[in-house]
Amino acid sequence: MLSVLHRGLLPLFCALTLSAPALAAEPCLPCHLEKTPAAVKRWQESAHARAGVGCEGCHGKDHDKILKGEAKVDMTVCAPCHKKAFQEHQASRHGMGLHSGWGCTRNLPGRKADECRFCHREGDTAPRSDVQCARFLKQSSEMGQIGCNSCHAVENACDSCHSSHSTDLAIVRNPNVCAKCHMGPDHPQWEMWQTSQHGTINATLGRNTGPDCQTCHMPKGTHNVSIGITMNSGGIPYDEKKARPARADMVRICSACHASEFVRRELQRDDAVRAQSLKLLKEAEQILWDLNDHGLLDPMPEQRPPHPLSGNKLVTDAQMLYEDTSHIERLFFKMKKYDYARTVKGAYHQNPAYTHWYGNAELKMDLIDIKAEASRLRERGKKGLERKSSIEEELTALQKKFERGEISDKEYAREKEKALKAME
Amino acid sequence: MLSVLHRGLLPLFCALTLSAPALAAEPCLPCHLEKTPAAVKRWQESAHARAGVGCEGCHGKDHDKILKGEAKVDMTVCAPCHKKAFQEHQASRHGMGLHSGWGCTRNLPGRKADECRFCHREGDTAPRSDVQCARFLKQSSEMGQIGCNSCHAVENACDSCHSSHSTDLAIVRNPNVCAKCHMGPDHPQWEMWQTSQHGTINATLGRNTGPDCQTCHMPKGTHNVSIGITMNSGGIPYDEKKARPARADMVRICSACHASEFVRRELQRDDAVRAQSLKLLKEAEQILWDLNDHGLLDPMPEQRPPHPLSGNKLVTDAQMLYEDTSHIERLFFKMKKYDYARTVKGAYHQNPAYTHWYGNAELKMDLIDIKAEASRLRERGKKGLERKSSIEEELTALQKKFERGEISDKEYAREKEKALKAME
């Protein structure tokens, strides 16, 4: 096959004709033409080679470390030459990568203070809850590598998108590159875009007529992919102060083709879909907490392995786990993590099936299932298999509400008195 | 980027060189080159521009209405010039669009008698049940727009497929355009076709060897996409009288490449798959009605918001909702709306995985789950949480069967007597 030629003659030819770059890589090439032929080939065709940036320039000189996979070429290597891209990236959500690019620092030797600060306020051992790392903490090392860090390494590795060694911009100009991570049940932007109007026009008439990911999310090639986004990574809307300028940015981007009035109307319609979907989530969440307060989950948080951050408490925010919980929590996880995301992102990416069937219909059906399971758990509670007097249940529920600050101490005292009176 | 050139020089150039069309659009162009650059560009490259059909020709003159989004360019605008396409379209299922393209007329001012007749027989306030609009009636306005009408607008808007302003036939000759709507859990024809023999050959050798959507469903470019279809939009087979000529049409289409005997055998095999799948649906449906008749659903129809068309009754036909019902009804909704469709359409589109794994296996597993939930509900009933005497349950069940015409008054009287006798 052609690869035989590539492996033998072509690299040899390239090695002889390249002067300065060849010299720069010379120590590595004889071995590596045989050991890592693709990497060498890609480098030889690259802008780095033409600019005289050889192997050691990025990989360093410690070959033992490299062999052990301990000399990752991270952004600190690329940044000095690619300042603009680096700064834009750092300002974006890619640059924070949900900070699981390197995993929680508890798992790493030589932790840097910077890493701690991502999850913790100064001097506080409790993590801020909007940082999602509880699920990562539960992973085996292998699952963490391939299942989490493969994508979240975007925080700190340019080759997440740019591939390694090749500098061919065709790779990053094709929306396929975004599909490596932005697909799947929790954020299927690739799938949504492909069958949206934008995607189908793009497939037929090209990117100047049908915009792709890069058109809207990397205008003029900026690496700040978060321009124009008006919600956090869990799909929770920003407050007005933060959302307003972001929305103005997005309107500007869409107005490259569309009337800005049309753009505003469409995006406001999508905002409404988001708000309606959030309401459904809240309704479902309330049911879970009510069951929790009445001691009716099966199993209860205290009857299962503790949550890595919250211990033996119910967790329904961004730190929610998908293992060892009750069936009704599992239903809510799907509702929140997959179906809410698909409804909302489906709307903003103008895909009817994702907004409706994969989205809204699933949210509504999740709610049916959650209510049905709640009904079953309540009846189960009444049947006394885990029987407490109903007064005890009410007092326990009130205590839990007070402990998490949902009712004041005045309300707590008042409600307690009511419950005890009812007992007489 | 190239779009800068497009936005600046090219339109200017076009504006200067086009004579009659330029004059026709002249009032609009100066503003709109800046306000809606893509629309202007597409129009300038279009056959409409070359034929002297300018902005006002389609949009009318009332700029205020246009700004408010109240001057939709619908088919009544296109039809006078594109008579053949319009008539073919009207004869097809696209032309009826499940009549949610404009929503149920209860939601619209200025309703036309034609619209009423789509859902109602003359003089009848009860809708015919094979018109699907109950789910649309439950949607928020925003979800109705993006989740339903984006696709169902095909009934009344040529730009559903043709895109707006561009008249480039490459758009509508690429099966991608069908994918905008014909994808998703309830009708994944795009997905099925892509990995079928037809689709894979199409990807490798092109459409003259591997047929695409348009080849089979728009033979010779007809807009009557329903030629050769032998079932209604819910997948229920036509009666023999209607199916026969339709099947003959499809055999004729497939015989462009295949032996007609082979075609007939294959399609009859698919008919058998459809009949077998329908039997599974009926089996599941019967279980639901039996539970309903015995007052065992949780919640019962009378314990939930009324169905917009049927009130407080169980609904398992095409008007079925996916919200506020019981868990077992939700299981049946998935079975009927998604899994039956995938099995049947998977067969007719020659996709094994959709026919089998996404189809038949899911139908069978839905039936397992429905039977399991029925077993649970029956046991729950016996445990007396919602306890009636079993004689009462039987009498209620009989009454319901009689009221909906499932048994005659003679049978009703006879069965009632039997039940009462058993009581003694």
Added chain:
Amino acid sequence: MLSVLHRGLLPLFCALTLSAPALAAEPCLPCHLEKTPAAVKRWQESAHARAGVGCEGCHGKDHDKILKGEAKVDMTVCAPCHKKAFQEHQASRHGMGLHSGWGCTRNLPGRKADECRFCHREGDTAPRSDVQCARFLKQSSEMGQIGCNSCHAVENACDSCHSSHSTDLAIVRNPNVCAKCHMGPDHPQWEMWQTSQHGTINATLGRNTGPDCQTCHMPKGTHNVSIGITMNSGGIPYDEKKARPARADMVRICSACHASEFVRRELQRDDAVRAQSLKLLKEAEQILWDLNDHGLLDPMPEQRPPHPLSGNKLVTDAQMLYEDTSHIERLFFKMKKYDYARTVKGAYHQNPAYTHWYGNAELKMDLIDIKAEASRLRERGKKGLERKSSIEEELTALQKKFERGEISDKEYAREKEKALKAME
């Protein structure tokens, strides 16, 4: 359309210019240019036509048999000329096709001893359990044809991949051809590969840079697609003796581009993911057997149609059915057949979303649901609806364990005594 030309002029032209091939096919052509135009066209463009292999060479002379679909062109027809491909194929998993390519021989007249031996040891009427045909035995003939044999015919039909009549290698060199079968919920290699690094690079820079299915699984065009695979078709790892040389083969293949140390590390990481996933499966499976042993499944195996191979026994191995079982068995079927496969194959195909969200997260959530349902079934058992004394339950459970060889007769005697003592 162009097909009109194809149907009329081009075949005529070809018929006149081809000499020997034309003569070879001459008896068939006049009719078949009209009856099966695509087949004729493809043949005329083919290497077979150029080599003088005409219709009768493959189809034989019995036209009646052909018309009845009883003269399938199977591999025994192709093999004499294509020996190498045939032998390689026979050595691979494609060549065993899970032996449902022709269905279980019980369904076929004229069964060959070879066919029996695939499922049975000599003289043994009980099938070996790692042959998957129980689900096939439950299918209707039509579902078996389109849902099973369409893909499994790869065992015995070259046209599964090569298409019929056309010999254009472009078909089989495009990974699309693999997608016809290697997609779907139980083995979505096509979907995984498409958004993996390999797949996205392939889409942008072509197959010499981004490997496709054929690159890794058919190195140098071999038809032995099983080179380098270290597990059986159910995803169960081979023992060390068999896995070692297979792994060495795969390392060799990947080393065409990558450092072999990197390859080994990556594949070992994937082996770990596989082992961890298998543990989850075993945990779930144990729950099912425990419920079975305590008579708590709803329905129990003896209360449902018998398994075609195992009768009224619980089946959780490769012969597992997806119909007529209990809900908890249905959950396990999904876990084993779909989610385990996706986790493991997702890892080996370097797709994070499939390894994690479609894979590991689903496995964990399946386990939640299985434990929840087990909890419900156990409580149901205690409530006495199907009440046995708990001593009876324990004795029954012990007897079942002994009968299937899970405990020795000594252990059985000892445990029985303990249970009876507890009764006093």
